[in-house]
Amino acid sequence: MNAFLSRIRALFDGDRASHSVVPPSGYTANLTVFTAAAMSFLAVFAIALSVATDRLADHWAGELARTATVRISAPADQVAAQTQAALRVLETTPGVAEARAFEAEEQMALLTPWFGPDLPVETLPIPQLIEVVEDEQGLDAEGLKLRLAAEVPGAIFDDHTRWRRPLVAAASRLQTLGLVSIVIIAGATAAMITLAANSALAANAQIIGVLRLVGARDIFIARAFVRRFTFRAFAGGVLGAVLATIALLFLPNTEEAGGFLTGLSFVGWNWLLPLAVPFLAGFVAYAATRFAALRVLKGLT
Numbered sequence: 252m253n254a255f256l257s258r259i260r261a262l263f264d265g266d267r268a269s270h271s272v273v274p275p276s277g278y279t280a281n282l283t284v285f286t287a288a289a290m291s292f293l294a295v296f297a298i299a300l301s302v303a304t305d306r307l308a309d310h311w312a313g314e315l316a317r318t319a320t321v322r323i324s325a326p327a328d329q330v331a332a333q334t335q336a337a338l339r340v341l342e343t344t345p346g347v348a349e350a351r352a353f354e355a356e357e358q359m360a361l362l363t364p365w366f367g368p369d370l371p372v373e374t375l376p377i378p379q380l381i382e383v384v385e386d387e388q389g390l391d392a393e394g395l396k397l398r399l400a401a402e403v404p405g406a407i408f409d410d411h412t413r414w415r416r417p418l419v420a421a422a423s424r425l426q427t428l429g430l431v432s433i434v435i436i437a438g439a440t441a442a443m444i445t446l447a448a449n450s451a452l453a454a455n456a457q458i459i460g461v462l463r464l465v466g467a468r469d470i471f472i473a474r475a476f477v478r479r480f481t482f483r484a485f486a487g488g489v490l491g492a493v494l495a496t497i498a499l500l501f502l503p504n505t506e507e508a509g510g511f512l513t514g515l516s517f518v519g520w521n522w523l524l525p526l527a528v529p530f531l532a533g534f535v536a537y538a539a540t541r542f543a544a545l546r547v548l549k550g551l552t
Contacts, residue, residue, distance in 0.1 A: 296495055299515050301426050317384060319409060320383065321337050321381040321409075322406070324407065330405075333405050336402055340398055347383060352382075452547045452548070459548070481537045484532045488531070491532075492525045499517065
């Protein structure tokens, strides 16, 4: 750890004369800045994907964890009686905080997105729905199912488990995909910067030879390349992170458009996460350039 900190300190406080070893312009400079900017842009969106899916999983789990539904499927002349019987059962069931039957207008609103606003609900054999809200202790789902089967033959209890688990699992997989994407982006950035550093080292082979003749050590020469490429990557990272953050700001919010992709953004303190991307780009450039420079210099004998 101390060795790493000393290297970082040397990166900023070392002999700045070594900085002139690397050409200040050229395609390697442009390639490094462009690569860092592009990868940082993608990294911000990968982080936003990971954060949004984590938030979505919590939302789905929270919305469905303490809610359940009782569906009454019975002949039309028995629906009202079985609904009242189911409500009485629910009122005396430990763990049920609230139970209420949906009004016809509410059931119509649930079906409108699928069948349109002109659906004649009153003429269709639509089951009566009862919303069940659990308290903090929760309820015994299996025991409630047995009571309903005995007292309300047309009642079917659904605790949303079969809906909740796949949704939460899908959100967790998307979050993992976002994290894997960040790792892949970091790896691609390291590869591109390594290629640029190798090219710069090859182009300056004669200068490196002269520096060695006058007594310059390989670590001095490598530090020059590391400093230049790290700063270039950091500058590109800042540019890419800023552009990605602006792009996220212009995405429609969930309330306006609905759906998952419209929630692909940050909330609250998560807006600080893009600030870490330029430092990540700089660290990747530092590690990749140091490795490449020392390896190439060792081969230039």
